[in-house]
Amino acid sequence: MPREQPDFVVIANRLPVDRVTSPDGEVLWRTSPGGLVTALEPVMRRHDGAWIGWHGAADEKLRPFDHAGMHLVPIPLTEDDVQEYYEGFSNATLWPLYHDVIAAPEYHREWWDAYVRVNRRFAKKAAQIAAEGATVWVQDYQLQLVPQMLRALRPDLRIGFFLHIPFPPTELYQQLPWRREILEGLLGADLVGFQAPGAAQNFIRLVRQRVGHKTHRDTVYLPDGRTVLAKAYPISIDAEGFETLSRTPEVQARAAEIRESLGNPETVLLGIDRLDYTKGLPQRLRAFGELVADGLVQLDDVKFIQIATPSRERVNSYKLLRDNINQLVGRINGDIGRIGQQPIQYLHASYPREEMAAMYRAADVMVVTPLRDGMNLVAKEYIATRWDNRGALVLSEFAGAAAELKQAYLVNPHDINGLKQKMLEAINASGRETSRRMKALRKQVMENDIDRWANDFLTELNAQRDPHGKTTRPIS
Numbered sequence: 001m002p003r004e005q006p007d008f009v010v011i012a013n014r015l016p017v018d019r020v021t022s023p024d025g026e027v028l029w030r031t032s033p034g035g036l037v038t039a040l041e042p043v044m045r046r047h048d049g050a051w052i053g054w055h056g057a058a059d060e061k062l063r064p065f066d067h068a069g070m071h072l073v074p075i076p077l078t079e080d081d082v083q084e085y086y087e088g089f090s091n092a093t094l095w096p097l098y099h100d101v102i103a104a105p106e107y108h109r110e111w112w113d114a115y116v117r118v119n120r121r122f123a124k125k126a127a128q129i130a131a132e133g134a135t136v137w138v139q140d141y142q143l144q145l146v147p148q149m150l151r152a153l154r155p156d157l158r159i160g161f162f163l164h165i166p167f168p169p170t171e172l173y174q175q176l177p178w179r180r181e182i183l184e185g186l187l188g189a190d191l192v193g194f195q196a197p198g199a200a201q202n203f204i205r206l207v208r209q210r211v212g213h214k215t216h217r218d219t220v221y222l223p224d225g226r227t228v229l230a231k232a233y234p235i236s237i238d239a240e241g242f243e244t245l246s247r248t249p250e251v252q253a254r255a256a257e258i259r260e261s262l263g264n265p266e267t268v269l270l271g272i273d274r275l276d277y278t279k280g281l282p283q284r285l286r287a288f289g290e291l292v293a294d295g296l297v298q299l300d301d302v303k304f305i306q307i308a309t310p311s312r313e314r315v316n317s318y319k320l321l322r323d324n325i326n327q328l329v330g331r332i333n334g335d336i337g338r339i340g341q342q343p344i345q346y347l348h349a350s351y352p353r354e355e356m357a358a359m360y361r362a363a364d365v366m367v368v369t370p371l372r373d374g375m376n377l378v379a380k381e382y383i384a385t386r387w388d389n390r391g392a393l394v395l396s397e398f399a400g401a402a403a404e405l406k407q408a409y410l411v412n413p414h415d416i417n418g419l420k421q422k423m424l425e426a427i428n429a430s431g432r433e434t435s436r437r438m439k440a441l442r443k444q445v446m447e448n449d450i451d452r453w454a455n456d457f458l459t460e461l462n463a464q465r466d467p468h469g470k471t472t473r474p475i476s
C-alpha cells in the first residue's frame, strides 16, 4: 500500500512530535505533551498507517514526513487558529466544561467558527489521503465534528472516535450553545469510545434528548438505517515497554542518583502532571505541607518531588495556576523548610521518558490527585515500573484510572484531612502491605495494556459495519 493512500489513519489535534526551534535556530522534534500521545504512539508504530495532526508551531506549512517509524501528515494552524480553535474553543470552552467546570468555560461565537473551520481542514485531509474503505480513527475533544464531516466526504470509510477526557454529566453539557452540533458531529462515527461506561451513557441520553434519535442500551439508531455504538474502552500504556525501560542499568543508576541528591531520605513522594487546574496540585502540596508542619512526618525522612510540565501557557486559567503554584510552593518551603532542607522540590519542565522512568523508580509513594481526569496514565506508568512490587500509589477517586486500580490508596482530593491520612498510611505502610497492593495493581496494568485497548476498539469498529456500509449488528 503506497504511503499516500493509507488504509489506517489516526487523526489527532497533535502529531506525536512538536517542531521546536532552539535559541540558536536549530530545528528539533520533541515528544508532544500529554497522555494521548503516550498511548497512541505505540499503537501507531504497530500499524502501518498515517497520523494526521498539528506539529505545534503556528503559521508553518510542512510536508508529510516519516519519523521514528511513523508516517506523519502535518496540518497547518495559523496564529488565529491557535488562539481561537486551540487555546479558545478547545481549551477554554470544552476542556473546562468536560472537566466538571472546575474553571468557568467561556462561550464565544468566533471561537466556535474557528472550531468548525479547523475541524473541516482535518476532515478534508483525511478524505484526501485515506484509501478506499480505510479505517479512520479520530481522537479527542478538539475534533468532535470530524466524524460527521468526514462521512459526508467519504461514506466508504469506517470511522471510529475516541474521547480521551471525561464526557460531562448531561446537566453541564446542556450549557454548550453548540451542544446539538457536537452530538451530530460525533454521530458521524460508527463507534464512539469513552474512558468510562458512565460517559457513554451520558452521551446516549443526550443523543436521545437533544437530537431525538432512537436509542437502545449502547446503540443509536439513525433515520437512514445506520447505527452508532457508544461504549467504554479504558485506555492504557505500553506497560511492557515502560517496565523494560525502567529495568535498564542507566535508569536504575539515575534513580539512585536522584535519591542521593535528595539526601537519601526514607521516603520520596512524587507527583508528575501537566500543569493543569484539573490535576489537584494545590490540594496535594497543601496536604504534604501540613503533614510536615503537624510533625506527622519528619523533614529529614521525607521529600516531595513535584514535576509540572508546561502546558497551554497563554490560556488565562493556566497563567493564573502557574503563579498560584509558584506562590504555594514558596510559602510551604518557606514555612517548613530549613537551610539545606527543601521539603518540596518543584520543577516546571518536561522530561524525556528515561528521566520519567528514573523518577518513578526513585519514588516510594506516587501521588495522583486530580479533581477530574479522563484516565491518568501517569498512575499506570508508575505501576509498570514497580517490577519489584515496591511502592504505593495514592490515587484520586475522580481519575478514570480509579475504576481499575482499586488497590491504590484512593482519596477524595477535596478532603484535605482525608488526603493527609491516606498519604500518611501510604508512607507508613509495611512492605508486606504495599507489595500485596502493588501485585494486584500490576496484574491489572500489565494485562490491560495499550495493545489490548487498541485491539478491542478496532475489532468492535470492524464488526460494526460490513464493507457496503450497512450495519451488521442486529437490533436487539
Ligand code: G6P
Residues within 6 Å of the ligand: 013, 014, 033, 034, 035, 036, 037, 140, 141, 164, 165, 311, 312
Ligand atoms: C490531554 C488531552 C490531549 C492533549 C494533551 C496535551 O491528554 O486529552 O488531547 O493533547 O492533554 O495537551 P495539549 O493541549 O498540549 O495538546
